[in-house]
Amino acid sequence: MSDDSDGSTGATAASLPTTAAGETLLEVRDLRKHFPLTQGIVFRRTIGHVRAVDGVNLTLRRKETVGLVGESGCGKSTVSKLLVALEKPTSGSILYKGRDVAKMSGRALKAYRREVQIIFQDPYASLNPRMTVGDIVAEGWAVHADVAPRKGRLQRTQELLDRVGLNPDYVNRYPHQFSGGQRQRIGIARALALRPEIIVCDEPVSALDVSVQAQVVNLLEDLQDEFGLSYLFIAHDLSVVRHISDRVAVMYLGSIVEEGTDEQVYASPSHPYTQALLSSVPLHEPALRGQKDRILLQGDVPSPADPPSGCRFRTRCWKAQDVCAVEPPALVDRGQGHPSACHFAEARRVVPLEEGR
Amino acid sequence: MTRPDLSKTSAPAPGAGTPVLEVDDLHVEFRTRSGVVNAVNGVSYTLAAGETLAILGESGSGKSVSAQAIMGILDSPPAVITGGGIFFEGKDLLTQPAEEQRKVRGPGISMIFQDALSSLNPVYSVGFQIGEMFRAHRGTSRKEAKKKAVELMDRVRIPGAAARVDDYPHQFSGGMRQRVMIAMAIALDPRVLIADEPTTALDVTVQAQVMDLLKDLQRDTGMGLVLITHDLGVVNEVADEVAVMYAGKIVERGTVDDVFTDAAHPYTDGLMSSIPQLEAKGGRLTPIVGQPPNLAAIPSGCPFHPRCSRRRIGAEAAPGRDCAADVPPLRLVVPGREAACHYSEEVLGV
Numbered sequence: 001m002s003d004d005s006d007g008s009t010g011a012t013a014a015s016l017p018t019t020a021a022g023e024t025l026l027e028v029r030d031l032r033k034h035f036p037l038t039q040g041i042v043f044r045r046t047i048g049h050v051r052a053v054d055g056v057n058l059t060l061r062r063k064e065t066v067g068l069v070g071e072s073g074c075g076k077s078t079v080s081k082l083l084v085a086l087e088k089p090t091s092g093s094i095l096y097k098g099r100d101v102a103k104m105s106g107r108a109l110k111a112y113r114r115e116v117q118i119i120f121q122d123p124y125a126s127l128n129p130r131m132t133v134g135d136i137v138a139e140g141w142a143v144h145a146d147v148a149p150r151k152g153r154l155q156r157t158q159e160l161l162d163r164v165g166l167n168p169d170y171v172n173r174y175p176h177q178f179s180g181g182q183r184q185r186i187g188i189a190r191a192l193a194l195r196p197e198i199i200v201c202d203e204p205v206s207a208l209d210v211s212v213q214a215q216v217v218n219l220l221e222d223l224q225d226e227f228g229l230s231y232l233f234i235a236h237d238l239s240v241v242r243h244i245s246d247r248v249a250v251m252y253l254g255s256i257v258e259e260g261t262d263e264q265v266y267a268s269p270s271h272p273y274t275q276a277l278l279s280s281v282p283l284h285e286p287a288l289r290g291q292k293d294r295i296l297l298q299g300d301v302p303s304p305a306d307p308p309s310g311c312r313f314r315t316r317c318w319k320a321q322d323v324c325a326v327e328p329p330a331l332v333d334r335g336q337g338h339p340s341a342c343h344f345a346e347a348r349r350v351v352p353l354e355e356g357r
Numbered sequence: 358m359t360r361p362d363l364s365k366t367s368a369p370a371p372g373a374g375t376p377v378l379e380v381d382d383l384h385v386e387f388r389t390r391s392g393v394v395n396a397v398n399g400v401s402y403t404l405a406a407g408e409t410l411a412i413l414g415e416s417g418s419g420k421s422v423s424a425q426a427i428m429g430i431l432d433s434p435p436a437v438i439t440g441g442g443i444f445f446e447g448k449d450l451l452t453q454p455a456e457e458q459r460k461v462r463g464p465g466i467s468m469i470f471q472d473a474l475s476s477l478n479p480v481y482s483v484g485f486q487i488g489e490m491f492r493a494h495r496g497t498s499r500k501e502a503k504k505k506a507v508e509l510m511d512r513v514r515i516p517g518a519a520a521r522v523d524d525y526p527h528q529f530s531g532g533m534r535q536r537v538m539i540a541m542a543i544a545l546d547p548r549v550l551i552a553d554e555p556t557t558a559l560d561v562t563v564q565a566q567v568m569d570l571l572k573d574l575q576r577d578t579g580m581g582l583v584l585i586t587h588d589l590g591v592v593n594e595v596a597d598e599v600a601v602m603y604a605g606k607i608v609e610r611g612t613v614d615d616v617f618t619d620a621a622h623p624y625t626d627g628l629m630s631s632i633p634q635l636e637a638k639g640g641r642l643t644p645i646v647g648q649p650p651n652l653a654a655i656p657s658g659c660p661f662h663p664r665c666s667r668r669r670i671g672a673e674a675a676p677g678r679d680c681a682a683d684v685p686p687l688r689l690v691v692p693g694r695e696a697a698c699h700y701s702e703e704v705l706g707v
Contacts, residue, residue, distance in 0.1 A: 071560035071561070071562065071563075072531075072560055179648050179649070180416075181648065182648070209415035209416055209587065209649065210415060210587060210589070210628055210631050210632055211415060211627060211628060211631050211644055211645035211649070212644070212648070212649075213631065213632075213644075214631035214632070214633075214642040214643070214644030214645075215644040215646075217633070217642055217644075218641060218642055218644060221641070236560065236561070238561070238635055239632065239633045239634060239635045240633055242633065242634075242635060242638055243633030243634075243638060243639060243642070244633075262638055263638070266635065266636075276562055277561060277562060278635070279565075280561040280562045280564065280565040281561050281590065281635050282564075282565075282568075282588065282590030282591050282593060282594040282595075283590055283593060283594070283634075283635060283636065284589040284590045284592075284593045284617060284629070284632060285593070285617065285634075286593055286613060286614045286617045286618050287618070288636065289593060289594060294565075296565060296566060296569065297562045297565075297566070299516075300530045300532060300533070300563070351635050351636045352636060353636065
């Protein structure tokens with residue numbers, strides 16, 4: 001068992017601030033994933049790289065929910081795949097309970113894969129249409145047989161279905177017999193079946209209708225309390241992320257530009273991108289209409305195959321100066337109380353304060 | 358320009374319009390092998406020039422099908438318009454021959470869709486597709502049509518329009534493709550633009566740009582805008598009036614301010630409390646229980662009653678107002694507000 005001793009640094013927990021949440025479970029350090037761009041059919045040449053994830057640092061503690069927000073193409077889903085070891089990082093490390101996942105193999109990797117589960121966005125594509133719900137939920141036990149004794153599996157499956165709000169009698173039904181919200185519950189039951197420590201939720205409610213979305217959000221919150229789960233909650237809906245997260249990280253073009261508690265990021269955003277993002281979200285209270293500080297960004301997100309030099313956001317930023325093209329800003333606290341990757345970080349209230357109604 | 362009729366009446370001050378589009382008791386059903394699906398069950402609304410009407414509803418509420426019926430692009434079969442009328446400038450489109458209907462679509466009413474990539478033809482340049490509007494409806498020459506396409510691309514703020522007119526849809530980003538589709542839709546100065554989830558597939562920063570563009574275009578041309586969406590935030594920021602749809606019916610209608618501040622229908626109320634806020638973390642969400650109804654078997658009485666926390670059935674109900682038996686009509690509850698609930702006064706607290 002050589003892998004058991006690998007990567008255990010042990011130094012990580014000490015450097016972190018203590019919060020209400022527990023010990024550090026997962027620590028991501030300078031994570032990078034570059035996908036090669038190739039040309040030619042017989043002789044494939046690499047002509048460049050898509051820098052999908054380019055230097056991400058994240059910490060997830062026990063019973064905590066960290067929200068990761070960003071627009072399409074910012075690399076947030078690649079982060080989720082890296083975390084559940086569906087992709088191998090180009091460089092950087094993922095430390096789980098102090099041990100480097102990249103150096104795990106055999107039993108340790110198997111245990112990691114059990115303890116870190118994922119829920120996908122599309123409940124139509126992420127369930128095998130030819131398997132019954134019972135088989136889908138129980139499938140993980142074929143690999144991780146020690147989690148559920150062979151004898152009580154049917155009963156355990158039914159308990160899980162009941163727990164996520166589905167009729168336990170539906171074990172023999174197929175995914176197409178369920179609505180989108182119910183399918184997402186099946187996906188959640190499947191993740192829970194292996195008694196994970198962490199669930200990576202990759203846009204779990206984005207495909208759902210508003211009324212059903214709230215049901216699933218509440219379910220995720222209840223399960224967290226009941227089983228002591230930690231979530232990495234990836235989404236593009238800023239309101240949902242604020243609602244569910246203890247801490248929020250904002251991602252732009254492969255790296256994190258701002259991080260803090262939900263209050264820090266939403267009430268006093270200090271990175272221009274976070275400010276623009278928040279100001280673009282339409283609010284649903286008539287009383288708050290027009291009170292928002294409107295920032296309209298120009299242009300589109302640059303290609304991650306050819307990101308701008310220095311600060312990645314500088315091409316769309318109204319604050320950009322010469323230094324931004326030269327020096328990539330580090331994600332550090334510049335006096336705002338939370339880290340922000342902008343040379344000219346300055347807190348600005350974009351979202352109006354809630355008014356009692 | 359050979360279109361004196363429509364352009365003369367265009368561009369009144371926004372909000373001060375006469376009805377340009379009127380939908381009256383529209384019924385659409387899908388006749389499938391496994392039964393009849395009642396997608397739209399009596400939808401009525403009017404739209405004035407310069408006005409923005411939002412049709413708010415979840416998937417399967419019939420909001421898109423009613424728009425497709427207006428545009429005459431329902432897949433038929435299986436879809437059949439089984440009743441009602443669609444009046445454009447006073448004339449019922451459904452009773453007119455196909456050729457007459459075709460003349461209205463484009464110059465009179467046009468539509469943009471959610472998914473710009475699949476709505477555009479991948480093998481023709483965007484300039485050709487925008488110009489097609491002029492060639493088909495006005496018989497404009499190719500050269501002239503291309504010139505107009507560049508003008509329109511400029512108008513929808515596509516940077517470098519002249520250089521990009523010969524590019525193909527896949528060479529544009531999502532937001533730019535949506536602008537191309539908007540350019541096609543406004544090419545012939547329609548009086549009514551139907552936007553079916555125009556920003557749902559876009560990121561929020563791009564969504565804000567596209568909504569701004571639509572608002573500016575509307576202000577410039579005085580067209581009426583029917584905005585179909587499930588996003589309460591977009592409705593609040595863009596629309597004047599809102600019609601909330603559930604199970605193929607309008608369940609509540611009024612100004613956005615009124616409806617969003619104090620809902621008169623339990624479904625609207627439920628939607629409002631289902632969504633988390635951006636401006637505060639908020640407490641636990643109160644979702645609507647259960648699932649949206651199956652349109653092949655819509656519940657009796659009020660279609661929302663199985664999910665409604667205020668339902669009154671049997672002995673609890675007032676005579677003729679049993680939620681499980683009596684269908685609540687869309688009625689005026691307070692001035693300017695209609696709702697299809699037997700107990701709207703209680704919901705409103707008036």
